[in-house]
Amino acid sequence: MKRSKYRLPLSQRIYLIAILKGMGITARHFFTNLLRPGRMPNVGYPEKRRNYSPRFRGLQILTVKPNGEIRCTACMLCATACPADCIHITAAEHPNPEVEKFPKEFNIDMLRCVFCGMCEEACPVDAIRMGTRYELANFERNQFIYTKDDLMRAGNYTQSRVTRP
Amino acid sequence: MPALAKEKQILLRHIDTPNLSQISVYEEVGGYQAAKKAYGMEPANIIEDVKASGLRGRGGAGFPTGMKWGFVPQNTGKPIYLLCNADESEPGCFKDRVIIEKNPHAIIEGILIAARAINSHKSYIYIRGEYAKGARILQMAIDEAYQRGFLGKNILGTGFDLDLVLHRGAGAYICGEETGLISSLEGKKGQPKLKPPFPAVSGYLGCPTVVNNVETLSTLPWILAHGGKTYATYGTEKSAGTRLFCLSGWVNKPGVYELELGTPLRVLIDELGGGLKDGATLKAVIPGGSSTPPLTPAEVAEATLDFECMAKYGSFLGAGGVIVIPEHVSLLKILETISEFYWDESCGQCTPCREGTGWLFRILKHLHEGRGTSTDIEDLKKTAGNMMGTTICALADAAAMPVLGFLKKFPDEFYAALREREGQ
Amino acid sequence: MSTDVAVKKVSVTIDDKKVEVTPDKTVFQAAVEAGIFVPHYCYHPDLSIAGVCRMCLVEVDNAPKLQISCNTPVRDGMVVRTSSDKARQAQKGSLELHLINHPVDCPICDKAGECKLQDFYREFGLYKSRVELEDKVHKPKAKDIGTIVLDAERCILCTRCTRFTHEVTHTDELVIVNRGNRSELKTYDDGPLRNDYTGNLADICPVGALTARDFRFQQRVWFLEKKNSVCTMCARGCNTTVSVNPKTKKLYRVEPRRNPEVNKSWICDTGRWRYHYVYGESRLRTPEKISDGRVLESTWHQAFGEMKRALEDPSGIVIGLSTQLTNEEILELVLSFKESGVKHFVRIVDEQVIEERSPWDGVLKHRDHTPNAEGFARMFSMMNTKFLDCAGLAALVGEGNLRHAWFFGLEGEDVSWASRFVEALPEGVSLTLHATSRLPIWERAQWLLPAASAFEKSGTMVNALGRLQRLQAAIPRVSLARDGHAVAFGVQRGADRDAAPEARHVDLFEKLIAAPLLGREQVWKKLDPMGVALKERS
Known part of the structure; x- marks a missing residue:
C-alpha cells in the first residue's frame, strides 16, 4: 500500500492554534452578549413572553352562539379527525327543536392532544378553534381532561387550573 | 286550405240545434244510427274502419285510435274496460266542454261504438270535478240513454250488455293522464302508474283498458256512418280528419272552431278569430295548450295546423289550445304562470318532476320579479333538460318544453330581464 | 328456485359483461347478478x-330515451350501458x-x-349546489x-x-299527503306506529327521515364495526349484524342481515x-x-367446588338445560354430567308453545x-339420551331423592315460562341457576351464576x-359471566385454577356435531353464513 505523500502544514499540525480559534468564537459570543444584550436570541421567560401569530395552535376553545349556547352540534367530525383520539363527545337531544342536537359532554384529554389543529379544520360549523393558551402544566393527571365548560371558558386567561397537591 | 263550411263540419255541424242534449232531438238529427250500424258489424271490422280513417287521439298525444284498440288482448278472461277521458285540464283547452254540455249524446254514441269494437261491457266517463254543469248534463243524457235501451242489458236488442258510469274527479290535472285517471278511478291517489305494463294489457284493476278522449269518441259516429275512408279525405295524409281548436288570448273572437287538419294557422287567427284585438302586433302563439313550445310570428305566418308541421317547428298539435300572445304581454309573466301551473299540479311521485317543476317556477318567479341572477337562464335550461324523458309520465316534459321553447325562440326578452337587474 | 322444467335463460350484455338470467328478471336484477x-x-x-x-336510469339498446x-x-x-356519459349525466x-x-x-x-344521498354524491355527484338555502321547501322536522x-x-x-307498512306488516300507517313538492310523509293519524316491525x-329508509329512537345520537356509524350473528329472541333465528364500537367493545345496535330463506331483510322490534x-x-x-336470605358475592371457584362435591352423589341431581343454549353447550354439559353419573335431564322451554x-x-x-328448541331435540337424540319435561320433573321430585337442581343457560329478562320448573322444586332441593339476569322468579335459588349472553358466546x-x-x-x-363450556370445564375440575380452553365450540362442532347433523365434514369457519337447511327430524 502506498503511503500518502501529503502532509498537513505546520500551522495545522500545531493543535494549539485550532484550540485558540475555537476559543475565539466563544469569546466573540461572550463579548457580544455582554456588551449588546439586546441581540441575544433568548427570551427572558416568564417575565417576557414570545409573541405568537394569530394562527398559533394552543388550547381549544368551544365557540358560542350569540345567545350564549354552545355552537357545537356534536357531529363528531373533530373526534373522527383527531389523530391522537383525544376528543370524547356524548351527544344529547336539545330542547329547542331547531337546534336538535348538542353535546352533553365534550372532553379533550390534553395529555394526548398534539395541537395539530385537525379538529378546527374538520368542524363544519366553526364550533372549535385552537386558542392561544399554551401554559397547561399541572400536577394532577385528571386535571388534564378539559370538559365542555372548561373549553367554553378557555378564552379567559385568568382562569388557572393548577391545583397544588 | 280554407275554413270549413258549417255543413261540412263533423263535430259542430248540429251544435247550434236547440236542446241537442236531449235524446229525442239528437235522434232527429240522425243520432244513434251509427251505433245501430256498428252493432250489426263485427268488432274487427269496426277497428279496421277506424284504422282506415286515420283518426288520431284528440287528447294531446295523437296516438292512432284504431291501433290503440288493436292492442287489447281478447282472450285474458278478464273484463275489458273503456274509459272516456273528460278530465280536460290543459290550460288553453275548452273544446271537450262544448261537446259535453251541448252534445253529450255524441259521446255516449261514441262509447257505444268503441265498446263494441273492443268488446267492453263496462265503461266509465271520468269528468273533471270543475265541470259541475257538464256532469249534470251528461248524467241526464246517460239516464235518457238507459231509458231508451241504448245502455244497460241487451242494448239495441243485440244481446250486448254495456254499463256506463259517470265519475267526477276532484280537481287534479294529473288525472287527465291515462294511468293517473285509472289510479283515481280505482279509488287511489291519482298518481300515474309505471309503464310497462301498458293499460291495454293491464290497466283499471289490472284488466285490459282503453282510455279515449271525449272528442275522439265523439268523432266515431260520423266515421261509422260515412265510412273511415271518407273521413280520411279530410285533412292531410298523416293528420286525417277535422278537429276542434280552442282559440284564446288577444283575439277579437275567441272560441271553439272546427277546422280540417292542415288548415293554415292564419285562417284560424285572422279569418275566424277576427285577428288581434285593437290592432295589436303578434308576438307569439302557443299552438296546442300550455305544454307545447311557442311559435314565432314568422312561423305563425307559414304554419298549418297538423301534426307534421308542428313537429317541424319543434312544437306539438297537442290538445288544440291556440293561445295568441300580443306584443305588450310579458313572456316572462306567461312562462311564470305556466310554470306555476305545473308546479301546483305535479303529483309528486317521481323526483325530477316534483323537484324540477318547483325549481323552474322559483327561478322564473325570481326572473319576473327582477331578482334573477346571471346563472338563471343556464339553470333553467339544465334543469328542464334533466326533467325531460326521465319521469313516469309526461307532466315533467310538459313543464320543461315550454321553458326550453320560449328560451330558444325568444331569448332576448329573458336576457333583457337579467341585464336590467345587473344594470341596477 | 329450480323447477323440473329448465327455464330458458336469456343473455344480456351489461357494460360489456355478458350475463345469463331467467326472462322474468329486470335489467336491474341482471346487473346485480353481473356484479x-x-x-x-x-x-x-x-x-x-x-x-x-328515477336514479337507476340506464341506456338500453341505443334507444334515445333512458329507461x-x-x-x-x-x-x-x-x-345495456349503466355508466356511459348519457347515463351518468342522467343519474x-x-x-x-x-x-x-x-x-x-x-352534522x-x-x-x-x-x-x-351522501354516498351517491361522492360517487356520482360532486357538483356545486345552485340553490339558495332560503329557497328550500320546509316541512315538519323531527317528530x-x-x-x-x-x-x-x-x-x-x-x-x-309506505310500501313496507302496506305489503309487509299490512298496517298501512305511513302515508304521503299533498302533492308536488309539498308532498309530506306522515302517519295517517299523526299518532305513533303500531306494529312489531317498526x-x-x-x-330501509335511504336517508335520515326515519331513524330509530333507540340509536338516536348514540354513535356515529363509522365508529362501529359489524359482526354477523343470529337473533336468539325466538325460534325464527333471524340473521343479524351486530354493531360494536371496537375501542370500547360496547354493543350499540342490532340490525337484520338479509337471508331470503329465513327473515328476508327484516327483524322484529324485540x-x-x-x-x-x-x-x-x-x-x-x-x-x-x-x-x-342474604345475598353474598362469591366466586366461581367456590361454586365449582360445591358442585363437584355434590356430584359425589349424582343420583340426587337433576340438570335443567334451557333451549337458549347453543348446540355445543348442550352437548358438552350433557356429556360432562353423564360422565359424572348424572341421569336426570330436564328441558326448560315454554311447553305450551x-x-x-x-x-x-x-x-x-x-x-x-x-x-334452539329444535337443536336441543336433535342433540339429545344424537346422544341417545332422554330428557324430562315439567311433568317429568314433578314426578322425579315425587320420588323424593332429589337434593340439587342445576339449571343452565337462562337468558334475558323475559323467562317467565321457566318459573313453572322452579316452582316444581320443593323446599329441600338446592337450586343453582346459571342465568344472565337477576329476576324476581329466581328468589328461590341458592346460587346465582352469571351466564354469558347470546352476544358473548359462539355456537350453532x-x-x-x-x-x-x-x-x-x-x-x-361482561364482568365474570361464563358460557356453558366454561362451566362444564370448571365443574369437572371442581376448581377455578386453569382457564377453560377458548373456541371449545369449534372443536365440538367439527368433531361431534357436523357429521351427524349435516352428513358431512364441515369446518366451523367455512360454515355458510346464511345457514344450512337440515333434513327433517326422523
Missing part, C-alpha cells in the same frame, strides 16, 4: 317496484334534483356515514312516532316505508332492541350465593321465545324451520 352496481333509492329486493326515484332498469324486463340480446341530474330541497342536516343526522323519529324534511319520497323502517339486558341493571355480574300447531305471527315471529343453533345457523360472539364477556 354491477346501479345507483337507486326506491328499489328494494323485498318490496314491490315503485320506479319513483329505469328496475322496471325494464330483460330481452335476449339486450345491450347526476336526478341526484341533483333529489338534493335541491334536502336540508343540510348532516345532526344519524344516517351520516350510511346515507345513500316522535313511537319507536321511530320522523323528519319529513329529509324525506326523499322514495315510498319504501325498526325495519329505519333500515330482536332488534331487547339487547339492552346485556348491560342492564339486572345483569348478573358475579356468582352469588344466597344463604339465610312447543305443542302449538301454528305458532307464527304471520310475518316473522315465532311464539317460542327460545332459539337450529331454528324452528330446521336450519342450522351460526352464532358469533360480538362483545367480550
Whole structure:
C-alpha cells in the first residue's frame, strides 16, 4: 500500500492554534452578549413572553352562539379527525327543536392532544378553534381532561387550573 | 286550405240545434244510427274502419285510435274496460266542454261504438270535478240513454250488455293522464302508474283498458256512418280528419272552431278569430295548450295546423289550445304562470318532476320579479333538460318544453330581464 | 328456485359483461347478478317496484330515451350501458334534483356515514349546489312516532316505508299527503306506529327521515364495526349484524342481515332492541350465593367446588338445560354430567308453545321465545339420551331423592315460562341457576351464576324451520359471566385454577356435531353464513 505523500502544514499540525480559534468564537459570543444584550436570541421567560401569530395552535376553545349556547352540534367530525383520539363527545337531544342536537359532554384529554389543529379544520360549523393558551402544566393527571365548560371558558386567561397537591 | 263550411263540419255541424242534449232531438238529427250500424258489424271490422280513417287521439298525444284498440288482448278472461277521458285540464283547452254540455249524446254514441269494437261491457266517463254543469248534463243524457235501451242489458236488442258510469274527479290535472285517471278511478291517489305494463294489457284493476278522449269518441259516429275512408279525405295524409281548436288570448273572437287538419294557422287567427284585438302586433302563439313550445310570428305566418308541421317547428298539435300572445304581454309573466301551473299540479311521485317543476317556477318567479341572477337562464335550461324523458309520465316534459321553447325562440326578452337587474 | 322444467335463460350484455338470467328478471336484477352496481333509492329486493326515484336510469339498446332498469324486463340480446356519459349525466341530474330541497342536516343526522344521498354524491355527484338555502321547501322536522323519529324534511319520497307498512306488516300507517313538492310523509293519524316491525323502517329508509329512537345520537356509524350473528329472541333465528364500537367493545345496535330463506331483510322490534339486558341493571355480574336470605358475592371457584362435591352423589341431581343454549353447550354439559353419573335431564322451554300447531305471527315471529328448541331435540337424540319435561320433573321430585337442581343457560329478562320448573322444586332441593339476569322468579335459588349472553358466546343453533345457523360472539364477556363450556370445564375440575380452553365450540362442532347433523365434514369457519337447511327430524 502506498503511503500518502501529503502532509498537513505546520500551522495545522500545531493543535494549539485550532484550540485558540475555537476559543475565539466563544469569546466573540461572550463579548457580544455582554456588551449588546439586546441581540441575544433568548427570551427572558416568564417575565417576557414570545409573541405568537394569530394562527398559533394552543388550547381549544368551544365557540358560542350569540345567545350564549354552545355552537357545537356534536357531529363528531373533530373526534373522527383527531389523530391522537383525544376528543370524547356524548351527544344529547336539545330542547329547542331547531337546534336538535348538542353535546352533553365534550372532553379533550390534553395529555394526548398534539395541537395539530385537525379538529378546527374538520368542524363544519366553526364550533372549535385552537386558542392561544399554551401554559397547561399541572400536577394532577385528571386535571388534564378539559370538559365542555372548561373549553367554553378557555378564552379567559385568568382562569388557572393548577391545583397544588 | 280554407275554413270549413258549417255543413261540412263533423263535430259542430248540429251544435247550434236547440236542446241537442236531449235524446229525442239528437235522434232527429240522425243520432244513434251509427251505433245501430256498428252493432250489426263485427268488432274487427269496426277497428279496421277506424284504422282506415286515420283518426288520431284528440287528447294531446295523437296516438292512432284504431291501433290503440288493436292492442287489447281478447282472450285474458278478464273484463275489458273503456274509459272516456273528460278530465280536460290543459290550460288553453275548452273544446271537450262544448261537446259535453251541448252534445253529450255524441259521446255516449261514441262509447257505444268503441265498446263494441273492443268488446267492453263496462265503461266509465271520468269528468273533471270543475265541470259541475257538464256532469249534470251528461248524467241526464246517460239516464235518457238507459231509458231508451241504448245502455244497460241487451242494448239495441243485440244481446250486448254495456254499463256506463259517470265519475267526477276532484280537481287534479294529473288525472287527465291515462294511468293517473285509472289510479283515481280505482279509488287511489291519482298518481300515474309505471309503464310497462301498458293499460291495454293491464290497466283499471289490472284488466285490459282503453282510455279515449271525449272528442275522439265523439268523432266515431260520423266515421261509422260515412265510412273511415271518407273521413280520411279530410285533412292531410298523416293528420286525417277535422278537429276542434280552442282559440284564446288577444283575439277579437275567441272560441271553439272546427277546422280540417292542415288548415293554415292564419285562417284560424285572422279569418275566424277576427285577428288581434285593437290592432295589436303578434308576438307569439302557443299552438296546442300550455305544454307545447311557442311559435314565432314568422312561423305563425307559414304554419298549418297538423301534426307534421308542428313537429317541424319543434312544437306539438297537442290538445288544440291556440293561445295568441300580443306584443305588450310579458313572456316572462306567461312562462311564470305556466310554470306555476305545473308546479301546483305535479303529483309528486317521481323526483325530477316534483323537484324540477318547483325549481323552474322559483327561478322564473325570481326572473319576473327582477331578482334573477346571471346563472338563471343556464339553470333553467339544465334543469328542464334533466326533467325531460326521465319521469313516469309526461307532466315533467310538459313543464320543461315550454321553458326550453320560449328560451330558444325568444331569448332576448329573458336576457333583457337579467341585464336590467345587473344594470341596477 | 329450480323447477323440473329448465327455464330458458336469456343473455344480456351489461357494460360489456355478458350475463345469463331467467326472462322474468329486470335489467336491474341482471346487473346485480353481473356484479354491477346501479345507483337507486326506491328499489328494494323485498318490496314491490315503485320506479319513483328515477336514479337507476340506464341506456338500453341505443334507444334515445333512458329507461329505469328496475322496471325494464330483460330481452335476449339486450345491450345495456349503466355508466356511459348519457347515463351518468342522467343519474347526476336526478341526484341533483333529489338534493335541491334536502336540508343540510348532516352534522345532526344519524344516517351520516350510511346515507345513500351522501354516498351517491361522492360517487356520482360532486357538483356545486345552485340553490339558495332560503329557497328550500320546509316541512315538519323531527317528530316522535313511537319507536321511530320522523323528519319529513329529509324525506326523499322514495315510498319504501309506505310500501313496507302496506305489503309487509299490512298496517298501512305511513302515508304521503299533498302533492308536488309539498308532498309530506306522515302517519295517517299523526299518532305513533303500531306494529312489531317498526325498526325495519329505519333500515330501509335511504336517508335520515326515519331513524330509530333507540340509536338516536348514540354513535356515529363509522365508529362501529359489524359482526354477523343470529337473533336468539325466538325460534325464527333471524340473521343479524351486530354493531360494536371496537375501542370500547360496547354493543350499540342490532340490525337484520338479509337471508331470503329465513327473515328476508327484516327483524322484529324485540330482536332488534331487547339487547339492552346485556348491560342492564339486572345483569348478573358475579356468582352469588344466597344463604339465610342474604345475598353474598362469591366466586366461581367456590361454586365449582360445591358442585363437584355434590356430584359425589349424582343420583340426587337433576340438570335443567334451557333451549337458549347453543348446540355445543348442550352437548358438552350433557356429556360432562353423564360422565359424572348424572341421569336426570330436564328441558326448560315454554311447553305450551312447543305443542302449538301454528305458532307464527304471520310475518316473522315465532311464539317460542327460545332459539334452539329444535337443536336441543336433535342433540339429545344424537346422544341417545332422554330428557324430562315439567311433568317429568314433578314426578322425579315425587320420588323424593332429589337434593340439587342445576339449571343452565337462562337468558334475558323475559323467562317467565321457566318459573313453572322452579316452582316444581320443593323446599329441600338446592337450586343453582346459571342465568344472565337477576329476576324476581329466581328468589328461590341458592346460587346465582352469571351466564354469558347470546352476544358473548359462539355456537350453532337450529331454528324452528330446521336450519342450522351460526352464532358469533360480538362483545367480550361482561364482568365474570361464563358460557356453558366454561362451566362444564370448571365443574369437572371442581376448581377455578386453569382457564377453560377458548373456541371449545369449534372443536365440538367439527368433531361431534357436523357429521351427524349435516352428513358431512364441515369446518366451523367455512360454515355458510346464511345457514344450512337440515333434513327433517326422523
